Amino acid sequence: MVRLSNCIAALINVVIILIAVVLIGTSMVFYKGHGSATECERFLQKPLLAIGIFLFVLSILGLGGATCRFQWMLWIHLFVMFLLIIVLTAFTVFVIVVTNSGVGRAVSGRGFKEYRLGDYNDWLQKNVINDDNWIQIRSCLIDTRACRHLQVPVSGQTLQQFININLTPVESGCCKPPIYCELDFKNATFWTMPKTGPAVPDEDCVTWNNDPKKLCFDCKSCKAGVLSGIKKEWKIIAIINSCFIGFVIIFYSIGCCALRANRVGRYHKYRP
Known part of the structure; x- marks a missing residue:
């Protein structure tokens, strides 16, 4: 059970690292192609880079804590995950509130x-x-x-x-x-x-x-x-966010299990 929770946490973190690398790489493509990139691509470059770096650092901490059993890494990883759950939940509620009004006016004919x-x-x-x-x-x-x-x-x-x-x-x-x-x-x-x-x-x-x-x-x-289109997209984002929050909570729980497993492992290692 000790190894299982650590293995699952490590595997998920590796997958997230790969996703982060793709995001960072995509943002670099937009940056290097600034002469021919469209305004839409330039607009996406900074958010993609920020998200990619955040996921990469977060997953490195989780991977180090799960595989090398560095407790301080896991503590930081879990603390950031906890903050992420709160921020995503608040953002989802906010999106639902601000997109609750505004519709196109249908005219007969x-x-x-x-x-x-x-x-x-x-x-x-x-x-x-x-x-x-x-x-x-x-x-x-x-x-x-x-x-x-x-x-x-x-x-x-x-x-x-x-x-x-x-x-x-x-x-x-x-x-x-x-x-x-x-x-x-x-x-x-x-x-x-x-x-x-x-x-x-x-x-x-x-x-x-x-x-x-x-x-x-x-x-x-x-x-x-444009706001009508944004409203529809943000509602879709709210639904995706809700699913993502569920995934983060499960991932957070696995991280907690890995933290507890590390403690048990250290206890048995130094137990006389």
């Missing part, structure tokens, strides 16, 4: 929803899509060509045909002006301002630009569309 920034949690607005972050998010949308499906012209397409298309939140918010502006439709990503001006005095109506690199990327509706 349209195949897509439209999104309003004011419908989303204030924390998300102030911290996720603030001016500094939006510069990177906007560049990411352009780099990944978020509107590429709509930029392929459809011969003879009418406004009625267009509004029956099923659009993603980003396509609805960033790749076209809000329909309530009632701009003149030419094609999916080309709209002109009527001589009488927009139908409503909305900032997004005058922000729209037919330049493929501008479109509605600076519109509030675009930020709302």
Whole structure:
């Protein structure tokens, strides 16, 4: 039993070390390719590196404690694991709270929803899509060509045909002006301002630009569309986090067994 708990702990730590190496390697690829890397890749580089280093150091401590029976390593390893359980649980609860509001507004006769920034949690607005972050998010949308499906012209397409298309939140918010502006439709990503001006005095109506690199990327509706996508992704993260917390708790328990096994082993070793 003593060896079993140590072997299981060592095996899990080896697997985590391999995962950490992959994360660190991936972040280095993004860093070395900074000249050709997209803004999305550069945005991911630092978090991947931080997570990779954290997992690597944590697993080295666990591996040293399990295989070499260094008690101080196991104590540090288990203490960090305990803090990790608390942080992950708090983060999961937080994600559920901040993503509890905000939905797209369905309009009769349209195949897509439209999104309003004011419908989303204030924390998300102030911290996720603030001016500094939006510069990177906007560049990411352009780099990944978020509107590429709509930029392929459809011969003879009418406004009625267009509004029956099923659009993603980003396509609805960033790749076209809000329909309530009632701009003149030419094609999916080309709209002109009527001589009488927009139908409503909305900032997004005058922000729209037919330049493929501008479109509605600076519109509030675009930020709302991005938040809609983030909300869905964060809910998935909350579910994954819940499963991961269960894994960490099991791993923590195995570590506790290894710590106890080391104590028993040392006791029998020095017992006269």
